[in-house]
Amino acid sequence: MKVLVHIDDAEQWRDALARRLPEAEVITGSAPAEQRRQADYLAAWKPPEALLREPEALKGIVNLGAGVDALLNNPGLPEGVPIVKLRDAGMASLIGDYVRYGVLHFQRDFDRYRRQQHAGEWREHAVVDKADWPVGVLGLGAIGARVANMVAADGFPVHGWSRSEKALEGITCHHGDDGLDDLLARVRTLVLLLPDTRATRQIIDARALARLPEGASLINPGRGTLIDEAALLEALGDGDSEGRLRGALLDAFPEEPLPEASPLWVHPRVWVTPHMAGPTPLGDALDQVAEALRAFEAGEPQATVDPAAGY
Numbered sequence: 001m002k003v004l005v006h007i008d009d010a011e012q013w014r015d016a017l018a019r020r021l022p023e024a025e026v027i028t029g030s031a032p033a034e035q036r037r038q039a040d041y042l043a044a045w046k047p048p049e050a051l052l053r054e055p056e057a058l059k060g061i062v063n064l065g066a067g068v069d070a071l072l073n074n075p076g077l078p079e080g081v082p083i084v085k086l087r088d089a090g091m092a093s094l095i096g097d098y099v100r101y102g103v104l105h106f107q108r109d110f111d112r113y114r115r116q117q118h119a120g121e122w123r124e125h126a127v128v129d130k131a132d133w134p135v136g137v138l139g140l141g142a143i144g145a146r147v148a149n150m151v152a153a154d155g156f157p158v159h160g161w162s163r164s165e166k167a168l169e170g171i172t173c174h175h176g177d178d179g180l181d182d183l184l185a186r187v188r189t190l191v192l193l194l195p196d197t198r199a200t201r202q203i204i205d206a207r208a209l210a211r212l213p214e215g216a217s218l219i220n221p222g223r224g225t226l227i228d229e230a231a232l233l234e235a236l237g238d239g240d241s242e243g244r245l246r247g248a249l250l251d252a253f254p255e256e257p258l259p260e261a262s263p264l265w266v267h268p269r270v271w272v273t274p275h276m277a278g279p280t281p282l283g284d285a286l287d288q289v290a291e292a293l294r295a296f297e298a299g300e301p302q303a304t305v306d307p308a309a310g311y
């Protein structure tokens with residue numbers, strides 16, 4: 001089999017994948033066009049449209065990330081080619097750490113202490129018990145479920161939400177529109193780990209934000225499109241006083257890099273990170289890619305992405 005790899009450090013991926021899959025010929029976008037045209041499989045993260053159009057008879061695509069929104073929105077995506085995505089591959093535990101940092105940031109008042117430091121103010125706040133700090137996780141896929149478990153293991157009561165019904169031990173699970181409203185009204189920190197689909201776009205709008213308890217906080221390591229940014233800014237207030245929403249830790253934005261003119265960069269209650277919450281660790285990911293490619297070759301592909309559902 002011939003595998004075409006496209007990702008930032010493609011040469012490194014090519015060499016490591018070739019070692020794991022000695023039966024494969026692994027090439028990158030710098031290989032001659034003739035070879036690229038003959039690729040059987042594409043293993044790629046955000047491939048350019050032109051590259052996606054090159055292979056003449058693709059048998060499968062492995063998305064080198066968990067979110068398939070960029071791939072599904074690419075006009076060069078050939079129809080009917082099965083897509084497998086990385087399921088977790090070490091990303092979930094990194095995202096879990098990001099979320100735990102964020103939850104503790106707000107629960108232990110680091111945001112307030114930072115502002116106090118700037119004002120030279122020495123004032124201690126009473127600690128709110130973890131048991132009284134419910135955390136909501138929207139999205140209970142491979143990553144959301146793992147993150148929910150990590151936060152629960154830290155001692156926070158965790159509410160999870162998915163569109164269809166799910167059961168996870170130790171997590172209070174909600175589903176459907178009513179379940180979402182119910183969850184929003186209960187949580188002090190809301191974590192977004194939903195895929196970007198038609199159904200999830202701007203799911204956190206003014207109405208959803210208004211359902212959160214006064215002083216709630218938001219953590220988004222998922223997708224920027226999940227949030228209505230104007231409604232978010234409104235809920236955060238002007239920054240001088242705490243708005244309905246106490247603060248937001250944001251790693252994903254509708255446009256990345258976050259445009260220079262975005263008010264989020266300078267908002268005193270917003271923490272911006274550059275989509276770094278869940279990089280794909282090479283080793284785990286390569287194991288999954290090799291496994292996915294072998295399954296394709298054996299004619300027994302792993303669970304494939306449903307383009308209509310968007311994940």
Ligand code: GLV
Nearest residue numbers: 064065066067068
């Ligand atoms: C990163 O955002 C991913 O979807 O893997």
